[in-house]
Amino acid sequence: MRDTFIEELTKIARNDPNVLLLTGDLGFGVFENFRKEYPKQFLNVGVAEQNMSMIAAGLALKGKRVFTYSIGNFPTLRCLEQIRNDICYHDLNVTIVSIGGGFSYGALGMSHHATEDLSIMRALPNITCVAPSSLEETKDATFQLYKKKGPSYLRLDKSNASYDKSENFILGKALKVREGEDVTLIAAGGVLQEALKAAESLEGSSITSRVLSMHTIKPIDEDAIIEAVKKTKGIITIEENNILGGLGGAVSEVCMERNLRPLFFKRLGMRDEYSSVVGDQDFLRNHYGLDHVSIATHVRKLLSDI
Amino acid sequence: MPFDKKFSESLAKSIRIHALNMTSSGNSSHVASVLSIADILSVLYGSVLNIKPEKPDWANRDRFILSKGHAGAGVYAALAEVGFLPISILKEHYQNGSILSGHVSHKGVPGVELSTGSLGHGLGVACGIAYAAKLDGDSFRIFNLMSDGECDEGSNWEAVLFASHHKLSNVVNIIDYNKLQSLDSVESTLSLEPFKDKWEAFGWKTIEINGHSHQDLFSALNSSSNRPTCIIANTIKGKGVSFMENSVLWHYRSPQGDEFEKAIIEVENA
Numbered sequence: 001m002r003d004t005f006i007e008e009l010t011k012i013a014r015n016d017p018n019v020l021l022l023t024g025d026l027g028f029g030v031f032e033n034f035r036k037e038y039p040k041q042f043l044n045v046g047v048a049e050q051n052m053s054m055i056a057a058g059l060a061l062k063g064k065r066v067f068t069y070s071i072g073n074f075p076t077l078r079c080l081e082q083i084r085n086d087i088c089y090h091d092l093n094v095t096i097v098s099i100g101g102g103f104s105y106g107a108l109g110m111s112h113h114a115t116e117d118l119s120i121m122r123a124l125p126n127i128t129c130v131a132p133s134s135l136e137e138t139k140d141a142t143f144q145l146y147k148k149k150g151p152s153y154l155r156l157d158k159s160n161a162s163y164d165k166s167e168n169f170i171l172g173k174a175l176k177v178r179e180g181e182d183v184t185l186i187a188a189g190g191v192l193q194e195a196l197k198a199a200e201s202l203e204g205s206s207i208t209s210r211v212l213s214m215h216t217i218k219p220i221d222e223d224a225i226i227e228a229v230k231k232t233k234g235i236i237t238i239e240e241n242n243i244l245g246g247l248g249g250a251v252s253e254v255c256m257e258r259n260l261r262p263l264f265f266k267r268l269g270m271r272d273e274y275s276s277v278v279g280d281q282d283f284l285r286n287h288y289g290l291d292h293v294s295i296a297t298h299v300r301k302l303l304s305d306i
Numbered sequence: 307m308p309f310d311k312k313f314s315e316s317l318a319k320s321i322r323i324h325a326l327n328m329t330s331s332g333n334s335s336h337v338a339s340v341l342s343i344a345d346i347l348s349v350l351y352g353s354v355l356n357i358k359p360e361k362p363d364w365a366n367r368d369r370f371i372l373s374k375g376h377a378g379a380g381v382y383a384a385l386a387e388v389g390f391l392p393i394s395i396l397k398e399h400y401q402n403g404s405i406l407s408g409h410v411s412h413k414g415v416p417g418v419e420l421s422t423g424s425l426g427h428g429l430g431v432a433c434g435i436a437y438a439a440k441l442d443g444d445s446f447r448i449f450n451l452m453s454d455g456e457c458d459e460g461s462n463w464e465a466v467l468f469a470s471h472h473k474l475s476n477v478v479n480i481i482d483y484n485k486l487q488s489l490d491s492v493e494s495t496l497s498l499e500p501f502k503d504k505w506e507a508f509g510w511k512t513i514e515i516n517g518h519s520h521q522d523l524f525s526a527l528n529s530s531s532n533r534p535t536c537i538i539a540n541t542i543k544g545k546g547v548s549f550m551e552n553s554v555l556w557h558y559r560s561p562q563g564d565e566f567e568k569a570i571i572e573v574e575n576a
Contacts, residue, residue: 054431058433085427089421090412
């Protein structure tokens, strides 16, 4: 996803000299071409995320289109108030990009796992929050966020799902990547691949699954949720994030406010805890119950409990 | 144009009187913080900033950011005095439904570049504007005014490094060095000394002046360098009202009743 993002941003920068990429001293081996081709559009602000966000705000106030880049929680939580007061309150054209959503950084440990960012960033007024699940979604999201006015958050991760595309990517509109009637699996980010694998294995037991890539966490696609409740029996949300306030929270908010009653509803994610075990992304998904086997098990149990 | 000291001092007096009225009628805090910077604001808005009240978004205007946003009443007063806002709107400061919040706000207020209130934000944003101005070949300058207590915030020092590294000669940072912060003196909270040496060591051209001398302020604010400039303005918190001067109490206390009357008389007769 990281490489796809930077490829797309390089194209954007080629056509728009107003675009600036800021990094907090991260991106070794990634930015060389960009830097070489567009030295005036690249700025390494140093290991200083608060300042990176303030500089971004100042640049945007002067009319620049800014992307800030770092990993895990560094471009978000580390400088949250700068994002809130300077970037979001002033509704500036800044896209905050984090590489390493969820468990991407695996065995590097808890400090490098972004597992609350979706909930926290979503709570900021004015910001659009996107967690693409595939490389193609990453490319489209990068371009569409560039075109969009106002602040945005682009959460990328190391894993990515691959699926046959049947719909065009539109910000704020979920992509239906599989049709089914028994359950709707809604995922954000690369963990969509686990949902797809679960759907495939459930098919063997004659359980059909609708699978949605809810790449835009905010504004969330209410229509897709309404349709999912009406046309399937229940909903499971899957995210490498705390279940409080993230994707699952957003979907449940829509259900309650719209008076929608799926026959079952389950949020899969971190259950209000930190990821303290050591392991790679797959290992951690397995440990925290976000792997396809766990998802399929939940589906079977929830259907049998109806 | 020669510096008109009389005009400048008269403007400062007006800012002080507005600030007393605004904080009294709003029953709000930070009057001493405004009195501390009234002379700085007066010289900036009256004689230094290249701005057009009739065209607040003019592209080549100088930018001013009040990083110590709690002294917002002073900025509103200055903006009203130079024609960005009607004087009559100052009565609405801190009132329900007003656009003039206690901490300076840009929403609907022409002439305010950045809403602040949380300390340690102004300088970094100023540096971002300055960097963009350099890229675009613009000639305007960016002024940031911060408090001394605000220098406790680490985010400022990130920006200080950045400005120096990128030789942001279009940035002027003014520090309201009144030596008092919210609860206690700067010295007994987190000492900043040797303050000037610190800024010099970070690569800034640093000028230390009397922050109530309009002539000194005018000269310092107009000095140029190929480096970013820091003006350490030695000030007196509560300047102009004897019983507010150098008193931590008036960071939060609002002037009411006899105290308000006495304060107004002192400023008017100064």
